[in-house]
Amino acid sequence: MNEHHLAQINIALPLEPLTTPRLAGFVAAIDEINALADTAPGFVWRLQTEDGDATAVRAFGDDRIIVNMTVWTSPETLADFAYRSDHAPIMRRRRDWFVPMAEAYQALWWIPAGQRPTVADAEARLDHLRTHGPTPYAFTFRHLFPSPAQSDTTATPSLPDDLSCPA
Numbered sequence: 001m002n003e004h005h006l007a008q009i010n011i012a013l014p015l016e017p018l019t020t021p022r023l024a025g026f027v028a029a030i031d032e033i034n035a036l037a038d039t040a041p042g043f044v045w046r047l048q049t050e051d052g053d054a055t056a057v058r059a060f061g062d063d064r065i066i067v068n069m070t071v072w073t074s075p076e077t078l079a080d081f082a083y084r085s086d087h088a089p090i091m092r093r094r095r096d097w098f099v100p101m102a103e104a105y106q107a108l109w110w111i112p113a114g115q116r117p118t119v120a121d122a123e124a125r126l127d128h129l130r131t132h133g134p135t136p137y138a139f140t141f142r143h144l145f146p147s148p149a150q151s152d153t154t155a156t157p158s159l160p161d162d163l164s165c166p167a
Helices: 021-038 075-084 088-092 119-132
Strands: 004-012 043-046 066-072 106-112
Touching: 004 075, 004 119, 021 043, 021 088, 066 075, 066 119, 075 088, 106 119
Parallel strands: none
Antiparallel strands: 004 066, 004 106, 043 066
16 A cells, blocks of 8 residues: 555636636536546545535635645556546646636645645645745656655656646
8 A cells, every 4th residue: 555645736717707608618527527536546535515526615815716636646647537538628628718827736745645635735835836846845747756655755757748737
């Protein structure tokens, strides 16, 4: 069993409120994509309210920002879900629904298996990444770091470019 799991946060700023016709395609896909994640190999946990999604979670001092936070067994299982499953077409439509972010909008970090990250944890990790770039505290798919259980403390090779998250 893995001693550590990979936590991830990604945020998005919708072009309009979720209740508008422009965002209807995104909103219509939320339940399906969440169900896909819940059954994906390597999936451990996702942030959600009693409504079953995280669209009501507020963070980063902006009530318009949407938060997605999940935990996975490895970077590979997260990448397979995000970029190689039926989630990928949603990612490709990101610019149809969301403001392009000038700063990093996704961060990865290792947590002990069984731990659940908080929104405050995620805010701190993303802020750290934005300020300091990739470090073992917060990193990206392009600059992965090994889990604390691994003996090597240097950055590991990144995943292939075809797995890089579109800006």
